[in-house]
Amino acid sequence: MTFPRASQALARFTVLDLTRIRSGPTAVRQLADWGANVIKIEAPTDLADSEQPGGPRHGPDFQNLHRNKRAMTLNLKDPKGLEVFKRLAAKADVIVENFRPDVKAKLGIDYDSMRKINPRIVYASISGFGQDGPYSKRPGFDQIAQGMGGLMSITGLPGHGPVRAGIPVADLTAGLFCALGILTALLERDVSGEGQWIQTSLLQAMIFMLDFQAARWLMENEVPKQAGNNHPTSIPTGVFKTRDSYINIATTGGKIWERFAKAIEAPDLLTNPDYATITSRSKNRDTLNAAIETHLTKRTTDEWVGILNAAGVPCGPIYSIDEVFDDEQVKHLGIAQDVPETDTRLVGQPFTLSRTPSRMAARPPLVGEQTKDVLTEFGFSDQEIASLQQSKVV
Template identity: 80%
Template structure:
């Protein structure tokens, strides 16, 4: 029975997945979810150990990162394992790895080595700080990149010290940017006939994500500071207390501010010279927020969401994660999807946030067990039964 593909969009591409932990698997998940033939290569050590970083294979994190893939084992530290990998790479379209830059060269699986046997290969690399430069040998971790990339300096309440973002944003964005680079390189290959090396790092991804905050420094030499829940330019925008929780209210421009003031029952604030203009609201932000809070505390979150939206004022509740998945719009968007499996296990994972009208993505297959499809995959790449048996006996696979 052929392996089910998650989509037809990328079904013509074969990807060799050497990634571990989060940033690399995030990249490859994008390719797998759109139907690429992904071969996850599980590291087979000389002692046969199957433990890898990134949490237990049966855990929710691993399951969410590795759906729609097949897996085989391979000992890349054995010269025969390297020969096997090169035979796979000859037929593949993409290789993705997130080793430290020096590690892949020692193994003999770096870009220059692979392109010699397959000039069409698109080789994606994610590192902590880049493939060269003064920090290139340092191990990279998400929180380190958040700190060095400037994000922690603008996150959190003023005066409370640097604060990490609650998600591994550097890991995730580096993975997404690498996937985007790989797809760009595949498109270019259709013209040139040649592959290329796609490189990104946690540090680069994090700096890019600063966006207008970084541009403000480059263009205007303005250093952004912590602002807590306050938006740096649209005022009033932030978190306000209700009778039973909290709500986000966002105002952009004078007209929405006027509608907001009317909706909360304080039309007089519009004419107040302390709040009449954007510069005045910025200068008196704390006082304005306090006045709004005294009014929002009088009604429930649900009531304010209905009334403010009806008035054309952007707003929304602040959910815990379980509440978020119960929201009617989230359910309509199908952001939680069940994964089919023969074991009748309950596997529900986060779906892709993008839809395509003709070639949609779906949860086609559960994440593979350690080396689950080794024989199947080797056979597809042209290894015969005797070769596979010999590789097994020699503990190469």
Template identity: 75%
Template sequence: MAFPRASQALSRFTVLDLTRVRAGPTCARQFADWGANVIKIDALLEEAGSEQLGGPRHGSDFQNLHRNKRAMTLNLKDPRGREVFMRLAEKADVVIENFRPDVKAKLGIDYESVRKVNPRIVYGSISGFGQDGPYHKRPGFDQIAQGMGGLMSITGAPGEGPMRVGIPVADLTAGLSCAMGILTALLEREVSGEGQWVQTSLLQAQIFMLDFQAARWLMEREVAPQAGNNHPTSIPTGVFKTSDGYINIATTGGRIWERCAQTLGAPEFITDPDYATAPARSKNRDALNARINKLTETKSTETWVNELNAAGVPCGPIYAIDQVFADAQVEHLGMAQDVPNVEGRHIRLVSQPFTLSRTPSKMAARPPEFGEQTEEVLAEFGFGRDEIADLRQRKVV
């Protein structure tokens, strides 16, 4: 039976996934979820159950990263394993890896080596700090990138010291950036007929995500401080207590501020010289937030969310993660989807954040077991039955 594809959008592409942990698998997942033939190459260990980077294979983290892929085993440290990989790469469109820069060269599967057998290959590399430069040999880790990329210095409450973000944002954005780079290179290949090397790093991705905070320094030489839950430029924007929880209120521009003041039942804020203009609200932010907080505490979260949104003031509840997936709009968007599997396991995972009208993405296949489709994949690439048996006997696959 043919392997089910998650979509037809990228079904013409074959991707060799050499990645581990999170940033690389995030990149490869974008191709798997949109229908590419993604082959996860598991490092051949002594035992399939040996502890691997990325957590237990049936754990939620691994399952979420590796759905819609197939898996094969391969010992890349064996010269014959390298030969097998090159035969795969000769027919593939994309290779994705997140080894440290020197590791792939030692294995003989670096971009230049692969390019010799397939000039059309698009080779995606994710590292901690880049493929060259003074830090290129350092191991990469999300929290290190958050710190060096400036994010931790602007996260958290003022005076409480640096604070990491609650998700591995550097890993995730590096993976997504690499996927976008690979797609860009595939589009360019349609014109030139040649592949190329796509490179990104956790550090680059994190700095890019600073966005306007980085621009404030580069253009105006302003170092952004920690602001806690307060937005650095749109005031008042932040977290306010209600009678039964908390809400976010966001005001941008004078008209929304006026509507906000009216809905809060404090029209006097509009003409008060301390709050009438954006510079005044910025200067008196703490006092204004305290006054707003006294008002929001008088009603429930649901009431304020309804009243403020009805008045055209952006406002939303602050959910715990279980509440996120219970929200009516989240359910409507289909952000959680069940993954079919003959084992009857409960596999419910986060879906893609964008949709395509003709070629939608779906959860078509559960994440593969260790090396589950090794024979199937090798046969598709032209390996004979006896050859596969020999590779197994020699512990190459």
């Protein structure tokens, strides 16, 4: 059966998706959205956990993560199921999994085993803390990684304790880095002819995302602290109260600071020695922010967005999620896209390609919806498929 591809960019690659929950499915979604032949492999219904993390199959979380994929069922704990998987792996390009590090070896589907079957296989693993080391067997969870990776220590208002980010940022970034690793390995395979094992973890991803905050410690032994809505180094940058709501303003550098002070009709701020330099503005941040708000509360957020943008000062409203998708620029970008065969809309890819764009090509699959189609494509006969179904291997 012909299956619609989301793009032609990665259409030559076949991906076996053993992932679950969020980090792994995020990685595979990147490949599926760019046209890879993604086969989501799940346990047969009677063997599956009745309370899978991530919510119900038709809920927003699952639907968001599994569009543009096909699905088959396969009991990997059955020797016959393992043999089926090996036949699939022999012809596939990529395997992605996010089991606990010891699980894949117990199942016999670890990288070394798969490499013997297919030396060109690109095998990607996501874990909580790494494939080895003292924490490798610990269960991983997004918020745990946010805490151990340092993010929660710099998020939130000073003196109010650590705060998690409002999205599963460790899961999502680990998935994106995994996808980047897969694409890097596929590019390298074009030269060497060999696959390799990509490994990443929620903890590694979270530490990488610290970026300049990590550099402040590694290079200068400075431990960053919570700064609330204030930017830790560019001042004044943060959230300010207006007459009717709040606004984000970013005044990075002396020129923008001057334009900002003039735009809000506060020339006295420019002549005040307490605010003359970045260092002095940082030292007197609280009094400066208070002074700024006395001017900003005279107008609405919409008014200030117009005035400040006209003056060349970066700023913007602070939207609730419904307001995000009602914004004229968001509508113009077309990032909210209709899913075929449903009345659902989901967020599409955040970048575009001019010749091979991505699209919502197919709704998320039902459990085992394409099992027979997939097995047929991989060379299984009707008799073999019937036997596997009868023995409940698929």
